[in-house]
Amino acid sequence: EPEVTQTPSHQVTQMGQEVILRCVPISNHLYFYWYRQILGQKVEFLVSFYNNEISEKSEIFDDQFSVERPDGSNFTLKIRSTKLEDSAMYFCASSDLWEGYPPEAFFGQGTRLTVV
Amino acid sequence: QKEVEQNSGPLSVPEGAIASLNCTYSDRGSQSFFWYRQYSGKSPELIMFIYSNGDKEDGRFTAQLNKASQYVSLLIRDSQPSDSATYLCAADQTGANNLFFGTGTRLTVIP
Numbered sequence: 001e002p003e004v005t006q007t008p009s010h011q012v013t014q015m016g017q018e019v020i021l022r023c024v025p026i027s028n029h030l031y032f033y034w035y036r037q038i039l040g041q042k043v044e045f046l047v048s049f050y051n052n053e054i055s056e057k058s059e060i061f062d063d064q065f066s067v068e069r070p071d072g073s074n075f076t077l078k079i080r081s082t083k084l085e086d087s088a089m090y091f092c093a094s095s096d097l098w099e100g101y102p103p104e105a106f107f108g109q110g111t112r113l114t115v116v
Numbered sequence: 117q118k119e120v121e122q123n124s125g126p127l128s129v130p131e132g133a134i135a136s137l138n139c140t141y142s143d144r145g146s147q148s149f150f151w152y153r154q155y156s157g158k159s160p161e162l163i164m165f166i167y168s169n170g171d172k173e174d175g176r177f178t179a180q181l182n183k184a185s186q187y188v189s190l191l192i193r194d195s196q197p198s199d200s201a202t203y204l205c206a207a208d209q210t211g212a213n214n215l216f217f218g219t220g221t222r223l224t225v226i227p
Contacts, residue, residue, distance in 0.1 A: 031213055043160060043204065043217040056214055091159055095213075102148030102167055103213055107159040 002026040004108035012114045021077045021111045023092030032075045033093040082115045118143040122218035135192040137221050139205030146207040149188045154202045195225040
């Protein structure tokens with residue numbers, strides 16, 4: 001069964017360092033997302049990406065964040081200068097586009113980011 | 117502010133019983149609603165979605181939507197211990213292709 005894959009599963013980084021989280025969405029999907037979940041809290045939307053550009057972003061997705069689809073398969077989230085409060089589980093998701101139907105977003109297994 | 121509210125639980129039901137999970141949402145413009153299951157430390161797993169008023173059944177799961185009351189529910193029939201997880205309700209954002217999640221309801225099915 002097709003799935004969204006994310007690497008690494010766990011990333012530890014020092015405050016102020018840049019991190020890149022990587023995702024391979026399901027191959028025929030057209031929408032890509034990043035969500036995050038701080039431990040014990042709700043899943044929060046960060047950004048969605050369609051047709052090689054950001055389609056929506058939340059207030060959380062400030063100038064420290066960027067996304068890129070560097071090739072036909074990978075989708076990355078970069079955090080330029082990590083802060084302690086960026087520690088969270090980051091989920092990549094993807095969905096297909098069916099006219100008249102809601103997007104069914106399928107989530108990857110997540111990358112646990114720990115900023116120390 | 118757009119909110120999706122869920123009772124955090126925990127909700128405990130005996131094996132074989134019906135588990136009823138509830139969710140309310142504030143954005144009247146939301147059209148589609150999703151139920152995800154999340155095991156501890158794992159990613160959300162889509163169970164089903166609903167976008168029309170009424171009931172939608174998929175195996176042991178039934179989603180119910182009442183847009184007038186801004187209320188969504190998930191019924192799990194013949195609950196199994198493997199159903200023990202946190203159930204997340206999510207609503208799409210009006211005019212956008214992303215989801216607002218509730219905090220989730222923790223369900224425990226007791227053997």
